[in-house]
Amino acid sequence: xxxxxxxxxxxxxxxxxxxxxxxxxxxxxxxxxxxxxxxxxxxxxxxxxxxxxxxxxxxxxxxxxxxxxxxxxxxxxxxxxxxxxxxxxxxxxxxxxxxxxxxxxxxxxxxxxxxxxxxxxxxxxxxxxxxxxxxxxxxxxxxxxxxxxxxxxxxxxxxxxxxxxxxxxxxxxxxxxxxxxxxxxxxxxxxxxxxxxxxxxxxxxxxxxxxxxxxxxxxxxxxxxxxxxxxxxxxxxxxxxxxxxxxxxxxxxxxxxxxxxxxxxxxxxxxxxxxxxxxxxxxxxxxxxxxxxxxxxxxxxxxxxxxxxxxxxxxxxxxxxxxxxxxxxxxxxxxxxxxxxxxxxxxxxxxxxxxxxxxxxxxxxxxxxxxxxxxxxxxxxxxxxxxxxxxxxxxxxxxxxxxxxxxxxxxxxxxxxxxxxxxxxxxxxxxx
Amino acid sequence: xxxxxxxxxxxxxxxxxxxxxxxxxxxxxxxxxxxxxxxxxxxxxxxxxxxxxxxxxxxxxxxxxxxxxxxxxxxxxxxxxxxxxxxxxxxxxxxxxxxxxxxxxxxxxxxxxxxxxxxxxxxxxxxxxxxxxxxxxxxxxxxxxxxxxxxxxxxxxxxxxxxxxxxxxxxxxxxxxxxxxxxxxxxxxxxxxxxxxxxxxxxxxxxxxxxxxxxxxxxxxxxxxxxxxxxxxxxxxxxxxxxxxxxxxxxxxxxxxxxxxxxxxxxxxxxxxxxxxxxxxxxxxxxxxxxxxxxxxxxxxxxxxxxxxxxxxxxxxxxxxxxxxxxxxxxxxxxxxxxxxxxxxxxxxxxxxxxxxxxxxxxxxxxxxxxxxxxxxxxxxxxxxxxxxxxxxxxxxxxxxxxxxxxxxxxxxxxxxxxxxxxxxxxxxxxxxxxxxxxxxxxxxxxxxxxxxxxxxxxxx
Numbered sequence: 001x002x003x004x005x006x007x008x009x010x011x012x013x014x015x016x017x018x019x020x021x022x023x024x025x026x027x028x029x030x031x032x033x034x035x036x037x038x039x040x041x042x043x044x045x046x047x048x049x050x051x052x053x054x055x056x057x058x059x060x061x062x063x064x065x066x067x068x069x070x071x072x073x074x075x076x077x078x079x080x081x082x083x084x085x086x087x088x089x090x091x092x093x094x095x096x097x098x099x100x101x102x103x104x105x106x107x108x109x110x111x112x113x114x115x116x117x118x119x120x121x122x123x124x125x126x127x128x129x130x131x132x133x134x135x136x137x138x139x140x141x142x143x144x145x146x147x148x149x150x151x152x153x154x155x156x157x158x159x160x161x162x163x164x165x166x167x168x169x170x171x172x173x174x175x176x177x178x179x180x181x182x183x184x185x186x187x188x189x190x191x192x193x194x195x196x197x198x199x200x201x202x203x204x205x206x207x208x209x210x211x212x213x214x215x216x217x218x219x220x221x222x223x224x225x226x227x228x229x230x231x232x233x234x235x236x237x238x239x240x241x242x243x244x245x246x247x248x249x250x251x252x253x254x255x256x257x258x259x260x261x262x263x264x265x266x267x268x269x270x271x272x273x274x275x276x277x278x279x280x281x282x283x284x285x286x287x288x289x290x291x292x293x294x295x296x297x298x299x300x301x302x303x304x305x306x307x308x309x310x311x312x313x314x315x316x317x318x319x320x321x322x323x324x325x326x327x328x329x330x331x332x333x334x335x336x337x338x339x340x341x342x343x344x345x346x347x348x349x350x351x352x353x354x355x356x357x358x359x360x361x362x363x364x365x366x367x368x369x370x371x372x373x374x375x376x377x378x379x380x381x382x383x384x385x386x387x388x389x390x391x392x393x394x395x396x397x398x399x400x401x402x403x404x405x406x407x408x409x410x411x412x413x414x415x416x417x418x419x420x421x422x423x424x425x426x427x428x429x430x431x432x
Numbered sequence: 433x434x435x436x437x438x439x440x441x442x443x444x445x446x447x448x449x450x451x452x453x454x455x456x457x458x459x460x461x462x463x464x465x466x467x468x469x470x471x472x473x474x475x476x477x478x479x480x481x482x483x484x485x486x487x488x489x490x491x492x493x494x495x496x497x498x499x500x501x502x503x504x505x506x507x508x509x510x511x512x513x514x515x516x517x518x519x520x521x522x523x524x525x526x527x528x529x530x531x532x533x534x535x536x537x538x539x540x541x542x543x544x545x546x547x548x549x550x551x552x553x554x555x556x557x558x559x560x561x562x563x564x565x566x567x568x569x570x571x572x573x574x575x576x577x578x579x580x581x582x583x584x585x586x587x588x589x590x591x592x593x594x595x596x597x598x599x600x601x602x603x604x605x606x607x608x609x610x611x612x613x614x615x616x617x618x619x620x621x622x623x624x625x626x627x628x629x630x631x632x633x634x635x636x637x638x639x640x641x642x643x644x645x646x647x648x649x650x651x652x653x654x655x656x657x658x659x660x661x662x663x664x665x666x667x668x669x670x671x672x673x674x675x676x677x678x679x680x681x682x683x684x685x686x687x688x689x690x691x692x693x694x695x696x697x698x699x700x701x702x703x704x705x706x707x708x709x710x711x712x713x714x715x716x717x718x719x720x721x722x723x724x725x726x727x728x729x730x731x732x733x734x735x736x737x738x739x740x741x742x743x744x745x746x747x748x749x750x751x752x753x754x755x756x757x758x759x760x761x762x763x764x765x766x767x768x769x770x771x772x773x774x775x776x777x778x779x780x781x782x783x784x785x786x787x788x789x790x791x792x793x794x795x796x797x798x799x800x801x802x803x804x805x806x807x808x809x810x811x812x813x814x815x816x817x818x819x820x821x822x823x824x825x826x827x828x829x830x831x832x833x834x835x836x837x838x839x840x841x842x843x844x845x846x847x848x849x850x851x852x853x854x855x856x857x858x859x860x861x862x863x864x865x866x867x868x869x870x871x872x873x874x875x876x877x878x879x880x881x882x883x884x885x886x887x888x889x890x891x892x893x
Contacts, residue, residue, distance in 0.1 A: 039690035042522045045514040046493035048773045052478070064548070065474035069497040082475050082548070089549035091470040091556075120521065140691030140815070143872070175692050175815060182692060184814045224660070254466055255571040257607055257615055320469065359812045361822020361842045365607070365615035370842045370891040372820045390818065392844060392891055430660065432889065 004152045007071050014080040020057040024098050024155035024294050028052045033114045034145035035123055055083045062090035095319035099294035101158040107289040110193035112166035114146035118195045126199040134209045136176040144170045155294045165286040168192050170199050176213045183215040184374045191285040191415030203414040219378050219386035221431030228352030229427040233412035233419035235355045242363050243397040248311040253321050257365045263308050269401035271306035274336035279328050285415035288330035300327035333417040338407025345406045345423050347382040353429050367397035395427045434582050441504045442586055450486040450529055451588040456772035463551045463576040465559045480772035483511040489524030495773035529753045537593030537728040543580050544627040551576050557635035566646050573605040578628045590732025600628040601866045606649050616652050620645045621866035625724050651837040658838045663890050664802035666795050669862025672785050672881030674811045679819035679847035681783045684740050686755035693815040703746045704851030710741040713782040722782040723865035723878030730776035735765030752778050770873040782878035788857025795856045795885050797832040804829055817847035842891040858883035
């Protein structure tokens with residue numbers, strides 16, 4: 001197989017030859033080392049060698065895309081032909097475009113070469129730690145890996161971005177068991193660029209394991225009441241994801257179904273809320289250096305002090321809608337922390353629930369949500385009373401971010417996001 | 433079609449270990465028309481070779497994105513070294529799998545490609561039909577998705593084979609607003625197993641589905657919120673299939689059983705009403721080809737049906753060869769990998785509650801105050817069997833008659849409790865197969881069921 005630059009060159013020349021008026025293409029060489037633990041025991045060691053070529057080409061303002069991992073010259077020529085044939089068959093749209101010339105730049109992030117032996121030892125150490133200090137935990141699956149990735153992006157406007165990244169990731173899925181009692185499963189994950197610390201010290205692993213063990217003791221939730229929900233960083237991330245999908249993402253702006261369509265630069269949330277997408281933040285591991293459209297990535301705020309500042313738009317939907325495109329195309333999520341210590345946040349709640357995980361239907365386009373509070377605890381008179389079971393919560397995503405009671409001082413950093421705990425009022429909580 | 437460049441490499445398999453060598457190609461074609469805007473027009477192909485070696489209770493795996501004999505040799509060597517690394521450090525000392533008969537599985541279906549132009553024209557015609565006939569919609573999307581998996585499998589012990597799994601679908605999304613201003617969406621997948629040209633001859637064949645979906649959306653515009661609480665409901669086949677897959681199926685995957693699922697201590701116990709029988713069909717269901725037939729799994733095991741619940745009693749789990757050895761049962765072909773670089777995992781194939789003897793209209797007539805729930809847009813379940821499904825379409829039942837449509841809601845329960853409340857089962861069956869099951873890797877699966885009368889928590893607003 002050719003080297004990465006030769007593949008890019010062959011692709012660029014083939015695109016020219018086939019009559020592409022504009023194009024962008026990305027060649028990726030990826031190597032993965034991964035250990036799996038199943039049912040609490042090491043089960044698998046796998047090494048993967050992946051290469052790929054992704055092409056987007058434009059002709060007569062029509063667009064086609066193709067993706068392949070066959071990278072010999074003949075296969076590349078075939079893929080380029082298919083891509084242009086797709087474009088030819090498409091629909092002309094003046095909104096299709098790629099970034100203007102951004103120059104040439106090389107980015108390096110993380111530990112490019114893996115240390116497989118140390119990765120194995122850190123994994124074994126984590127399993128031993130869990131066996132010793134969290135004996136009630138049954139590890140359904142743990143996956144630890146190192147991904148080494150070399151990416152070369154070029155476009156016909158002259159931009160060239162090269163990116164070398166190497167990152168470790170640790171993800172666990174587990175539950176607690178004692179006699180006949182068992183908890184819901186819970187998943188924790190962290191991305192990191194080094195193996196300096198024992199894994200148990202990363203993210204919220206230690207607290208998550210303690211919380212799941214504590215969920216073996218449940219208390220009944222009687223009837224239905226309106227109360228305060230404390231969203232843990234883990235569940236907050238999924239609520240924010242639902243909110244941005246419903247209110248600020250490409251599809252809902254293009255379809256004009258977002259209820260925030262006319263809310264830019266107006267207040268949509270409590271002023272304690274600042275939500276950023278920040279791949280260049282130092283707390284994010286191996287963040288995105290350039291966007292899917294070929295711009296250099298820049299951090300941006302979706303909500304700043306409660307005011308909607310940006311939609312999450314690609315270049316296409318930005319051109320289509322007249323709104324500005326987003327500064328990057330990642331989901332490196334950061335919410336600004338507040339001033340309330342987590343312990344005080346709990347103390348100040350008369351009646352409510354700590355939501356560790358939300359298992360719910362896709363919220364409606366108006367933001368209404370309803371689902372089960374999993375891995376969650378009941379709060380009464382400022383004290384955590386015990387875990388809840390078969391308890392549903394419902395509310396509205398847009399209203400929720402206006403009903404914020406407190407934002408914690410503490411945050412959890414897992415390499416993909418930096419999030420605090422937040423307490424929100426007027427959530428309907430119903431027991432069986 | 434994928435060329436066989438791996439059969440000749442069997443002579444390189446190490447003796448005394450179990451080895452699988454797999455060449456695979458996945459294809460995806462996608463066209464999305466959102467409000468008439470072409471937002472996706474893409475063709476994706478990935479191909480390569482992988483090897484997995486099982487030695488003394490641990491696996492080594494390796495893959496390369498190349499379809500060559502040299503790549504096959506490289507991954508065989510790397511997988512063997514990885515298994516040796518694990519064995520050296522872990523030393524489980526387990527035996528090799530019990531042997532299964534050798535054989536060869538013939539190709540089940542040729543993969544045929546379609547030009548992108550044909551896909552786009554088809555979608556444009558469907559979109560034009562919707563926009564012309566229903567201009568009052570808030571928005572509309574027509575999405576075409578055709579994907580296929582093609583595998584050549586060689587094993588040291590078991591069957592070899594050349595198998596394919598092509599699927600083709602048109603997804604319709606229609607959006608409107610309720611009379612009280614609540615945004616509404618309904619979607620409908622149309623299609624199934626097969627190449628696009630096998631299934632879709634002309635755009636007009638989906639117009640009846642468009643009309644039916646629009647009709648439901650208009651009913652939903654007048655919809656009301658369901659009353660929250662523990663209610664008698666009639667779960668339509670789409671939801672009972674989701675229940676079979678999400679709330680029961682996952683808990684009886686043997687790797688999740690070993691990871692602590694609720695099904696571990698429930699084997700051979702009553703977990704459902706006597707009216708409930710549940711099967712993970714391999715390739716033939718109730719005398720017909722299953723929605724997504726699987727003939728051979730990626731460990732070389734010829735696929736056969738796995739009976740999960742028989743007359744309310746939990747009868748068994750779904751296994752790979754290692755877990756089958758652990759539980760002392762015969763493997764039935766549930767070890768499936770999604771891409772060439774994926775290792776086989778225990779996966780479902782076509783999981784369904786079997787039909788009963790009641791007529792749907794009699795079931796509805798028997799409900800004094802409850803709901804008939806027909807469509808879902810989302811489902812999640814826990815290894816405890818606790819489940820939550822989003823309900824995107826349903827109707828009130830009052831005094832045995834269908835009433836007003838309901839707005840989006842959710843239902844929840846604990847599978848092995850809820851299934852004991854089943855007291856009527858319809859004699860018809862509804863299958864779905866358009867989604868992907870997510871469990872480390874995606875996987876196309878079929879699921880189905882009859883209408884079930886039962887009790888669940890319904891979320892209301």
